[in-house]
Amino acid sequence: MLRVLIADDHELIRRGVSDVIESHPGWEVCGEASDGKQALDLALSERPDVVILDISLPTMNGLGVARRLRQDLPTASVLLYTMHDEQETISGGLAAGARGYVLKTDSAHNLEAAISSLGARRPYFSSTISEFLLDAAVNDRKKSRLESFTMRELEVAQLIAEGNSNKQIARKLARSIKTVESHRAAAMRKAGVRSAAEFVRFAIKQNLIEA
The missing domain is CATH 1.10.10.10 (Winged helix-like DNA-binding domain superfamily/Winged helix DNA-binding domain)
Structure with missing residues (x-):
């Protein structure tokens, strides 16, 4: 059973993500959080396989949660599910330890594919993020301020x-x-x-x- 934790401060988003997960055989939602501190506490107690995080979370933002999980729960794969596609935000997210990055404007298929990939310990990035990563690799990306x-x-x-x-x-x-x-x-x-x-x-x- 693939256990997934959802952290987003918007109930409708959590409900939509939960529907995608619960409709997939072999997947289950093991917890939901509306802020970063709650997400971290739930992750450490429930030990999910995949943690889906928004970046702009109250009390502790998604990048902070991702960093803590990389340190304290390295078995969990972090998927950033967000509206933010700015280069510095993407760089900061990946540097924080995220293994996947999907935009909320992407289709439910992208979200499902991302969960499946991270559940199999493979990274997943939507097309917009993949283009950024390719461009960054070609042009020797400058380190973002958040990474420091x-x-x-x-x-x-x-x-x-x-x-x-x-x-x-x-x-x-x-x-x-x-x-x-x-x-x-x-x-x-x-x-x-x-x-x-x-x-x-x-x-x-x-x-x-x-x-």
Whole structure:
């Protein structure tokens, strides 16, 4: 039995993906999550074969979840299922450990093919993503800014963009304010910004949060 976890903050999307999975013999939905933290917790407890993630998730974005799963649950194959087809977002997703990338504008057949491939431990990319990868390989792709963020910097980055103060971030991550300040400075330096307002614009552009 191929066990699949779905994480998306839109119930209609989760329902549609679930219908595709449940209609396929030998597949089952082992859990659904509406935010990144819930997705990570469910994945670590349920240990699915495939995790379907949106990128713009509350509490912890899909790239952060993918990185944690690559470290803590390497047996799970991550499929990014999203509207975002920007080059830096694609690069960041693949660098985070995603084995598949499908756009929500693709057909249900693409989603089914992706789940099947990842279930067999093979990567899968829709045609748009495949074209990007080919172009990147030919033109020696420049590393995206997101790829240089550590997992902790990525977490702090999302919390900054969501309007949290250093004190609030320290409390949520159970870290000292001094440590948070260090991660915040590193994240802003890597993003190439100097103010929180600029950082919010960067986070929106990189799809860490929704506008």
